[in-house]
Amino acid sequence: MKQFAALVLTxxxxxxxxxxxxxxxxxFAEAPPEDRIWTIxxxxxxxxxxxxxxxxxxxxxxxxxxxxEWLFAECYAQVGDLAETAALLLPPSSQSSDDTLTRWxxxxxxxxxxSEEEKQNFLRHSWAQLDRDQRFVxxxxxTGGFRLGISQKIILRALARALExxxxxxxxxxxxxxxxxxxxxxxxxxxxxxxxxxxxxxxCLAYPLxxxxxxxxxxxxxxxxxEWKWDGIRAQLIQRRQQTYLWSRGEELVTPQFPExxxxxxxxxxxxxxxxxxxxxxxxxxxxxxxQDLQKRLNRKxxxxxxxxxxxxxxxxxxxxxxxxxxIRKKPFCERRKILETLFPxxxxxxxxxxxxxxxxxxxxxxAQERSRSRTIGAEGFMLKKNDSPYxxxxxKGLWWKWKVDPLTADAVLVYAQRGHGRRSGQFTDYTFAxxxxxxxxxxxxxxSGLTNKEILEVDRWIKKxxxxxxxxxRTVEPQLVFEIGFEGIYPSKRHxxxxxxxxxxxxxxxxxxxxxxxxxxxxxxxLLAQVCSASVTEPR
Amino acid sequence: xxxxxxxxxxxxGLYCEAGDFHIDPWRPVKRAVITHAHADHARAGHQxxxxxxxxxHFLRGRLGADIHLLPLRYGERLRHRGVTLSLHPAGHIPGSxxxxxxxxxxxxxxxxxxKVGPDPLAAAFEPVRCHTFITECTFGxxxxxxxxxxxxAEEISQWWLECRKNDQKAVLFAxxxxxxxxxxxMLPRDVGPLYAHPAxxxxxxxxxxxxxxxxxxxxxxxxxxxxxxxxxxxxxxxVEDSQWLRQCGAHSKALASGWMTVRxxxxxRALDRGFVISDHADWPGLQQAIAATGAENILAxxxxxxxxxxxxREQGYHADNLQTPFGEEDEG
Numbered sequence: 001m002k003q004f005a006a007l008v009l010t011x012x013x014x015x016x017x018x019x020x021x022x023x024x025x026x027x028f029a030e031a032p033p034e035d036r037i038w039t040i041x042x043x044x045x046x047x048x049x050x051x052x053x054x055x056x057x058x059x060x061x062x063x064x065x066x067x068x069e070w071l072f073a074e075c076y077a078q079v080g081d082l083a084e085t086a087a088l089l090l091p092p093s094s095q096s097s098d099d100t101l102t103r104w105x106x107x108x109x110x111x112x113x114x115s116e117e118e119k120q121n122f123l124r125h126s127w128a129q130l131d132r133d134q135r136f137v138x139x140x141x142x143t144g145g146f147r148l149g150i151s152q153k154i155i156l157r158a159l160a161r162a163l164e165x166x167x168x169x170x171x172x173x174x175x176x177x178x179x180x181x182x183x184x185x186x187x188x189x190x191x192x193x194x195x196x197x198x199x200x201x202x203x204c205l206a207y208p209l210x211x212x213x214x215x216x217x218x219x220x221x222x223x224x225x226x227e228w229k230w231d232g233i234r235a236q237l238i239q240r241r242q243q244t245y246l247w248s249r250g251e252e253l254v255t256p257q258f259p260e261x262x263x264x265x266x267x268x269x270x271x272x273x274x275x276x277x278x279x280x281x282x283x284x285x286x287x288x289x290x291x292q293d294l295q296k297r298l299n300r301k302x303x304x305x306x307x308x309x310x311x312x313x314x315x316x317x318x319x320x321x322x323x324x325x326x327x328i329r330k331k332p333f334c335e336r337r338k339i340l341e342t343l344f345p346x347x348x349x350x351x352x353x354x355x356x357x358x359x360x361x362x363x364x365x366x367x368a369q370e371r372s373r374s375r376t377i378g379a380e381g382f383m384l385k386k387n388d389s390p391y392x393x394x395x396x397k398g399l400w401w402k403w404k405v406d407p408l409t410a411d412a413v414l415v416y417a418q419r420g421h422g423r424r425s426g427q428f429t430d431y432t433f434a435x436x437x438x439x440x441x442x443x444x445x446x447x448x449s450g451l452t453n454k455e456i457l458e459v460d461r462w463i464k465k466x467x468x469x470x471x472x473x474x475r476t477v478e479p480q481l482v483f484e485i486g487f488e489g490i491y492p493s494k495r496h497x498x499x500x501x502x503x504x505x506x507x508x509x510x511x512x513x514x515x516x517x518x519x520x521x522x523x524x525x526x527x528l529l530a531q532v533c534s535a536s537v538t539e540p541r
Numbered sequence: 542x543x544x545x546x547x548x549x550x551x552x553x554g555l556y557c558e559a560g561d562f563h564i565d566p567w568r569p570v571k572r573a574v575i576t577h578a579h580a581d582h583a584r585a586g587h588q589x590x591x592x593x594x595x596x597x598h599f600l601r602g603r604l605g606a607d608i609h610l611l612p613l614r615y616g617e618r619l620r621h622r623g624v625t626l627s628l629h630p631a632g633h634i635p636g637s638x639x640x641x642x643x644x645x646x647x648x649x650x651x652x653x654x655x656k657v658g659p660d661p662l663a664a665a666f667e668p669v670r671c672h673t674f675i676t677e678c679t680f681g682x683x684x685x686x687x688x689x690x691x692x693x694a695e696e697i698s699q700w701w702l703e704c705r706k707n708d709q710k711a712v713l714f715a716x717x718x719x720x721x722x723x724x725x726x727m728l729p730r731d732v733g734p735l736y737a738h739p740a741x742x743x744x745x746x747x748x749x750x751x752x753x754x755x756x757x758x759x760x761x762x763x764x765x766x767x768x769x770x771x772x773x774x775x776x777x778x779x780v781e782d783s784q785w786l787r788q789c790g791a792h793s794k795a796l797a798s799g800w801m802t803v804r805x806x807x808x809x810r811a812l813d814r815g816f817v818i819s820d821h822a823d824w825p826g827l828q829q830a831i832a833a834t835g836a837e838n839i840l841a842x843x844x845x846x847x848x849x850x851x852x853x854r855e856q857g858y859h860a861d862n863l864q865t866p867f868g869e870e871d872e873g
Binding site: 012013014015016065067068070071074075078079080081084085088089092149426427453 | 682683684686802803804805806808809811812813814845848851852855
């Protein structure tokens with residue numbers, strides 16, 4: 001725990017990526033092997049199962065510190081992190097623990113079956129053995145969510161240096177659903193051939209285009225392939241040894257959630273890995289249902305027959321990563337695409353397994369014209385892929401680009417503010433925006449991002465001076481500031497007072513030139529909704 | 542408090558009607574009693590300034606040599622229109638004072654900004670018995686508990702050494718009056734050259750003239766660009782967003798402030814290090830100071846007043862908040 005707590009502390013003390021990678025590389029060389037694996041697991045979001053819930057955790061903290069609950073809530077609002085708040089509030093300690101991280105995780109896991117009282121004692125007993133930095137780490141392990149600004153990229157860079165192996169290869173070995181309790185350091189250094197059947201490849205991602213290709217084309221159009229960018233769940237479909245595995249981009253195994261994809265997948269040749277998108281799409285429809293519809297299919301272990309019937313999904317294949325058991329990611333995209341096409345039968349409308357259609361145009365300006373149709377067919381814009389591009393690991397500039405349509409926008413008034421979390425803790429950065437309905441302001445979107453640090457500071461100060469009321473952590477502010485809010489989609493919603501919901505809302509800019517009276521109205525939004533909906537209705541069945 | 546309060550809030554600032562003077566007023570007034578020389582407490586334009594002797598030197602340095610100043614020693618009593626006024630050490634920065642006001646047997650103390658912990662320069666906080674105590678609460682949450690300053694000084698030296706090893710300048714942000722001198726008096730002198738920003742150096746000079754023993758610093762390098770001398774650079778926080786910093790070459794940035802207790806504060810300012818050292822009272826310090834006054838009435842100002850007020854009420858005090866525009870959260 002000493003070594004790991006020191007690692008967390010020192011990682012936290014630098015903003016330099018090089019320095020972070022140095023620190024991690026040294027840790028991977030020196031720490032006990034099982035601690036290394038847990039460190040990778042924690043920093044890549046594979047946290048152990050939660051054994052002690054927040055309520056109990058808070059109760060013990062209150063009892064240990066003797067402060068009332070409201071005061072704890074005030075502290076938490078200021079710090080923005082439960083584990084850190086608790087570490088700051090606990091009485092000072094002169095102890096520190098020499099036990100390994102792995103041992104501590106084991107202790108925590110073992111507490112899962114204990115009674116409430118035993119759990120309380122476990123927490124007290126543990127805090128008594130730990131110093132302040134170790135307590136922070138311990139609390140993080142208890143409360144989950146080990147986000148410390150360490151990206152997978154930095155971990156891989158450090159591992160590549162510690163093991164003297166290429167980062168891409170290591171990235172592949174760290175994909176999927178491995179269990180840190182069983183995964184051994186040796187598996188990473190020299191993987192066994194078995195038990196690898198379900199393992200997906202790291203996803204290849206794209207940056208947004210930096211300039212309009214009509215003004216500033218990324219190159220000769222003939223060197224590029226263009227396809228629609230769909231708004232669903234990016235996924236990998238794996239067919240190996242008569243088994244099908246479906247992985248989401250968040251590296252979750254979601255096979256049981258989409259049973260309708262299994263029969264068609266079983267007809268794929270053995271040793272096939274497809275990259276594609278899970279989309280809600282009714283049979284014979286010409287465009288997908290909305291992302292909101294897809295949400296009905298998410299986060300349930302197994303969907304009911306009705307749900308599957310009403311909101312069926314398809315897998316839109318973009319790319320082929322493995323063919324006949326061979327990793328073909330290094331082949332150029334155009335070759336991979338050719339092989340991919342051979343896997344798909346002629347009549348794509350019937351099967352839930354489909355090939356992503358390509359968009360052919362003679363010029364960038366014609367493509368731009370075609371792109372303006374995106375919303376009417378339920379796409380987010382285009383994906384541009386260089387014909388000779390390999391399927392790389394993560395984001396590589398210049399090979400793939402997303403060319404999304406401009407977001408829908410509305411000018412809205414800031415009405416509520418709440419303190420943020422993590423890097424934004426303590427500052428008012430979580431905003432609720434409203435539009436006019438007559439002389440009433442009706443909230444329609446929440447947004448957390450889009451302002452510069454300087455603007456955040458300014459808005460934060462403004463909020464503190466113009467607070468009307470406080471409800472717990474939420475402040476009602478004077479309705480004066482206007483922001484342009486961008487969003488990707490707009491849907492009718494019965495759950496919201498405004499009667500609509502928007503997708504991916506974010507702040508595009510602060511309209512300091514606009515008085516709040518001139519913000520948009522609910523009427524305007526409903527007109528926008530009608531316009532977007534009528535454009536994307538699906539064919540009647 | 543049914544009768545007219547001895548001190549009350551007026552548009553100009555905190556006012557004593559019986560004595561016809563203001564304490565740290567933010568608009569120009571006839572008579573201003575100043576608790577300390579930080580800009581939000583010591584504003585320009587008053588006809589008369591009343592302040593502790595060394596505070597007076599800082600006031601002259603900041604507001605001009607021609608201000609009309611009446612210096613007062615700690616503990617010295619001044620009687621005016623039946624009001625007895627005296628200044629008592631607040632431990633905040635050199636020359637900082639609490640203002641004790643007595644009228645017809647009732648005693649009020651305006652604590653100004655204060656800390657109860659040790660300081661190598663500022664005279665130690667003196668608890669003053671009173672009926673009503675006006676307390677700051679910049680750090681009025683129990684998460685704020687200052688570590689031992691010697692440990693922090695050790696951390697800063699370690700960081701400075703590391704910077705030297707990595708050929709980086711160690712840029713330490715600290716307020717030019719108070720924090721900077723305190724750090725200067727705490728830090729070891731054998732690690733390397735120590736530079737004070739001109740704004741800081743000016744305050745150092747005044748402090749030395751006032752009799753505070755401060756080690757010497759190197760003259761500020763006029764060519765602080767790439768390749769300029771390594772060392773520790775003591776600079777005001779405003780320099781964080783400056784041409785000088787952008788051009789000074791490889792450096793590591795740190796801030797010395799009580800706000801650095803919370804990780805998020807450090808991370809969002811993209812600082813490499815945050816050293817928890819404050820000239821304000823921490824949570825236990827506030828409790829200790831308030832209890833030591835023996836006061837039954839507490840007025841909270843400067844910070845998370847609603848939290849402290851609620852807490853004190855639960856502890857049996859008569860507590861209320863006093864809305865002042867002091868230190869809008871950027872001091873520390």
